[in-house]
Amino acid sequence: MRAFVVCIIFCISCCLPYxxxxxxxxxxxxxxxxxxxxxxxxxxSALCGNNNTLRRLNDVFADSAYVINSVSxxxxxxxxxxxxxxxxxxxxxxxxLAQVVGDISCGIADVDTLxxxxxxxxxxxxxxxxxxxxxxxxxxxxxxxxxxxIRENRVVDSRIRRLKRLERGKAWEYMDTIFFPGMRYAxxxxxxxxxxQDQIPLSAADASVVESEEPVEITPPxxxxxxxxxxxxxxxxGPKVKFAVKSNLLYDAALxxxxxxxxxxxxxxxxxxxxxxxxxxxxxVHRFWRVYGGELELRRWWHSQAGEMSLTGHHAGVYCQMLxxxxxxxxxxxxxxxxxxxxxLSYGYSLPLxxxxxxxxxxxxxxxWGEYKKYHIEDNCYVWRSTNNRxxxxxxxxxxxxxxxxxxxxxxxxxxx
Numbered sequence: 001m002r003a004f005v006v007c008i009i010f011c012i013s014c015c016l017p018y019x020x021x022x023x024x025x026x027x028x029x030x031x032x033x034x035x036x037x038x039x040x041x042x043x044x045s046a047l048c049g050n051n052n053t054l055r056r057l058n059d060v061f062a063d064s065a066y067v068i069n070s071v072s073x074x075x076x077x078x079x080x081x082x083x084x085x086x087x088x089x090x091x092x093x094x095x096x097l098a099q100v101v102g103d104i105s106c107g108i109a110d111v112d113t114l115x116x117x118x119x120x121x122x123x124x125x126x127x128x129x130x131x132x133x134x135x136x137x138x139x140x141x142x143x144x145x146x147x148x149x150i151r152e153n154r155v156v157d158s159r160i161r162r163l164k165r166l167e168r169g170k171a172w173e174y175m176d177t178i179f180f181p182g183m184r185y186a187x188x189x190x191x192x193x194x195x196x197q198d199q200i201p202l203s204a205a206d207a208s209v210v211e212s213e214e215p216v217e218i219t220p221p222x223x224x225x226x227x228x229x230x231x232x233x234x235x236x237x238g239p240k241v242k243f244a245v246k247s248n249l250l251y252d253a254a255l256x257x258x259x260x261x262x263x264x265x266x267x268x269x270x271x272x273x274x275x276x277x278x279x280x281x282x283x284x285v286h287r288f289w290r291v292y293g294g295e296l297e298l299r300r301w302w303h304s305q306a307g308e309m310s311l312t313g314h315h316a317g318v319y320c321q322m323l324x325x326x327x328x329x330x331x332x333x334x335x336x337x338x339x340x341x342x343x344x345l346s347y348g349y350s351l352p353l354x355x356x357x358x359x360x361x362x363x364x365x366x367x368x369w370g371e372y373k374k375y376h377i378e379d380n381c382y383v384w385r386s387t388n389n390r391x392x393x394x395x396x397x398x399x400x401x402x403x404x405x406x407x408x409x410x411x412x413x414x415x416x417x
Contacts, residue, residue: 071112269299372390
């Protein structure tokens with residue numbers, strides 16, 4: 001029994017120095033961040049202190065007093081643009097940082113890549129300290145609205161779209177300027193343990209060996225990315241003008257083929273040009289339906305919701321028209337062989353039917369003037385009766401048009417979902 005107790009005491013006395021050293025072990029973590037330009041995953045060392053971040057990484061991996069336990073990276077993208085492309089961009093940024101860490105650590109560190117995407121928690125945190133009156137509503141949208149709002153297997157809304165509609169787009173513009181640049185990053189988190197000095201006494205022979213050896217220090221290479229030309233990595237903003245083609249269904253119903261093109265520029269303006277042409281005739285019964293002419297219109301748009309799709313919502317405009325015609329019905333006819341003209345004001349509403357199509361309702365009131373001839377049929381001859389001047393004030397335009405937006409209504413990076 002006495003021998004057993006002595007054995008237990010010996011074991012405990014041998015373990016105490018190692019247990020004490022385990023309690024004294026120091027574990028800490030280091031976090032660094034690289035910043036990126038909009039739509040870019042390549043490293044620019046001259047951007048937002050990236051060079052200081054690279055030096056910090058060099059120092060961390062060169063510190064021989066610590067042992068690296070783990071390294072993890074995560075990328076983030078700002079929420080403007082197409083959701084899937086944002087996630088891809090965030091993953092590419094994390095891959096860029098993982099490559100940098102691998103180069104600095106000479107491949108020693110095993111890098112764990114975490115799930116990347118839009119950092120909504122970061123945006124919520126920024127909004128909590130924001131003094132704008134719409135900030136609480138924006139936080140509520142982020143907290144309570146899913147990424148996609150799905151009903152009956154259809155995407156009917158989204159978190160990003162609701163944020164874009166907030167305060168008629170003013171909130172989104174503010175966040176794009178103040179908050180979004182800080183969300184384009186890749187983070188690296190490094191956990192490490194401080195090396196503890198061996199507390200076991202050395203024999204004289206061991207000590208002499210240690211003293212005779214010259215210390216050898218292995219230092220990882222210094223990694224500094226080449227500074228890129230700032231303008232060379234800025235993505236091209238894409239076209240500022242959105243085009244659409246359209247056809248007035250009322251003219252089509254009246255057997256008058258027509259085609260128009262509309263160009264949207266700025267945030268709330270568009271200009272359109274339309275042309276129609278019908279040249280039907282049945283001479284043996286003296287029936288003619290011959291019309292051709294065109295229209296130019298400048299429109300000012302008021303979107304019912306901020307961030308709404310292209311060429312949708314309420315609009316008002318000013319237009320001018322010109323046309324000629326020859327309309328015959330049996331024994332009499334009307335011919336405007338010289339141009340008639342009209343100018344007026346229009347109002348309408350364009351309803352979105354999907355990503356590519358709208359349907360536009362519009363009416364115009366203005367003044368029309370021109371010269372026309374009356375004629376009748378006698379013995380299969382067209383006999384002129386009178387020449388008249390027409391002056392008319394009232395409705396001169398009616399439109400129910402199907403509109404096709406070229407390229408769709410969702411922009412690339414910075415556009416609308």
